[in-house]
Amino acid sequence: MSLRSDRQGAAEHGHRITAAIACHVARAGGTADHLTRLLLHPEHEGGRHARHIALRSGQPQALEYIHRVWTSASSVIKGSTRVESRHHAYEVLVALRDRIETTPWRGERGRTALRVLRAHLNFAEIAGGPLHHASERQTAEEAGISRTTLRAVYELILKPRGWLRRLQAGHGREGSTWYLNDGNNRCSRASSPSHVRTTQFPPDPALEEWPTPETATAADIDSTVIGRLMGHDAFTHHGLGSSALMIISALHLHPGQSIEELVGSSSVSRATTYRTLRRLALHDLVRQTDQTWALTPQALQGIGLPTHTSDPRPMGLLTQGWDDLADGYGTAGTAAQRKALHMAERAAYRQALERLAEHRSRAVVIVRDGRQILVPAPRADEIPIPWRSPDGSVLDPATGRPAADWRVATDGRLILITPADQRSYDELAAAHAQALSEWESAA
Numbered sequence: 001m002s003l004r005s006d007r008q009g010a011a012e013h014g015h016r017i018t019a020a021i022a023c024h025v026a027r028a029g030g031t032a033d034h035l036t037r038l039l040l041h042p043e044h045e046g047g048r049h050a051r052h053i054a055l056r057s058g059q060p061q062a063l064e065y066i067h068r069v070w071t072s073a074s075s076v077i078k079g080s081t082r083v084e085s086r087h088h089a090y091e092v093l094v095a096l097r098d099r100i101e102t103t104p105w106r107g108e109r110g111r112t113a114l115r116v117l118r119a120h121l122n123f124a125e126i127a128g129g130p131l132h133h134a135s136e137r138q139t140a141e142e143a144g145i146s147r148t149t150l151r152a153v154y155e156l157i158l159k160p161r162g163w164l165r166r167l168q169a170g171h172g173r174e175g176s177t178w179y180l181n182d183g184n185n186r187c188s189r190a191s192s193p194s195h196v197r198t199t200q201f202p203p204d205p206a207l208e209e210w211p212t213p214e215t216a217t218a219a220d221i222d223s224t225v226i227g228r229l230m231g232h233d234a235f236t237h238h239g240l241g242s243s244a245l246m247i248i249s250a251l252h253l254h255p256g257q258s259i260e261e262l263v264g265s266s267s268v269s270r271a272t273t274y275r276t277l278r279r280l281a282l283h284d285l286v287r288q289t290d291q292t293w294a295l296t297p298q299a300l301q302g303i304g305l306p307t308h309t310s311d312p313r314p315m316g317l318l319t320q321g322w323d324d325l326a327d328g329y330g331t332a333g334t335a336a337q338r339k340a341l342h343m344a345e346r347a348a349y350r351q352a353l354e355r356l357a358e359h360r361s362r363a364v365v366i367v368r369d370g371r372q373i374l375v376p377a378p379r380a381d382e383i384p385i386p387w388r389s390p391d392g393s394v395l396d397p398a399t400g401r402p403a404a405d406w407r408v409a410t411d412g413r414l415i416l417i418t419p420a421d422q423r424s425y426d427e428l429a430a431a432h433a434q435a436l437s438e439w440e441s442a443a
Contacts, residue, residue, distance in 0.1 A: 014049025021046050022073035032070045089129035104219045104267035111242035113157040115143040115230045124180050135175035137342040144231040220265040225249040233326035233334045243276045255294040397439050
């Protein structure tokens with residue numbers, strides 16, 4: 001008997017394998033009959049999940065499940081784009097950037113998702129295609145957020161909506177393998193368990209926003225501005241925030257927008273737009289002319305993106321600079337602290353990997369006569385104490401008699417005493433493993 005959670009995890013794993021096989025068959029030009037024969041073949045390991053459904057619920061249920069998987073895989077393959085060259089890959093990335101910039105990212109979590117997606121787009125542009133590698137720490141530093149927020153955005157927005165797919169989890173010094181999609185997946189969004197029985201919760205809990213007629217169905221921003229500024233301390237959660245990024249990027253693309261136009265192009269609510277514009281105006285980053293707003297000439301200085309206006313600098317409040325803004329909001333040093341924390345985590349993780357590679361555990365420290373003595377932990381290739389003889393020979397567990405050709409070294413490892421044997425330590429370790437297997441089978 002297995003726990004329900006374990007059975008559910010095994011079923012989800014089997015379904016993912018079945019879907020991957022179906023996508024491969026569809027990409028190779030196969031049919032539903034080919035997939036059915038492949039999955040129901042008794043010697044095909046990948047069809048275990050489908051055969052389990054047939055054994056548990058009957059052959060018709062298994063065939064219906066395979067048909068559903070095939071229909072989904074066929075639609076995915078038809079809607080996917082085959083990248084044929086490096087130039088084509090850049091065209092795909094440009095199309096993805098346009099789609100990202102015209103998608104409304106409502107709510108604080110939606111704007112955070114845009115920062116994460118823009119970070120992955122930066123990595124994809126460096127890699128030269130939608131397929132790229134990135135670790136969680138690297139992405140969090142690029143987007144200017146914490147790893148906790150990053151994981152929530154992954155699981156609640158970007159993965160379910162089809163913007164990102166993790167093809168392979170990272171291990172060791174290698175980051176995870178990601179594929180950047182166009183976000184066409186419109187799957188149902190899971191609500192929070194605490195809100196299941198309530199009637200007062202937003203229809204889109206992942207974005208934490210109420211649908212209003214203010215925000216349009218399409219946005220119009222310049223994500224390059226967001227990519228340049230989102231990692232700065234001035235735009236952390238307790239600083240100017242993501243709403244300032246959205247408004248600055250919208251005004252950089254189309255200067256001279258009214259409040260109504262800015263609400264639609266930036267996907268920021270009216271109240272938040274008013275509040276953010278007042279804050280930006282205090283720092284001399286935006287300027288109001290009649291009923292329209294535009295960036296000041298010095299708003300984007302230092303990031304390589306000039307504004308569209310060439311008016312002289314006003315004589316009002318002097319611009320403080322991004323570093324001074326971060327000092328004023330008390331967020332200066334946030335990115336440096338995050339990087340230092342990530343460096344410490346990476347160092348600890350690499351030490352753990354090295355210890356695991358050496359098959360070592362933590363040593364034991366004992367105190368004897370006022371002195372600390374380091375006792376190394378036993379290795380995997382050390383023999384148990386009952387097998388050792390007082391004279392240094394090895395006792396055969398089957399007979400209890402000393403083995404003529406084996407001795408115990410001072411470090412507890414086996415040494416094969418044979419004059420004509422010149423095997424290396426790795427070969428001796430392999431012989432030791434084989435001897436252990438024979439002794440256990442004999443026992």
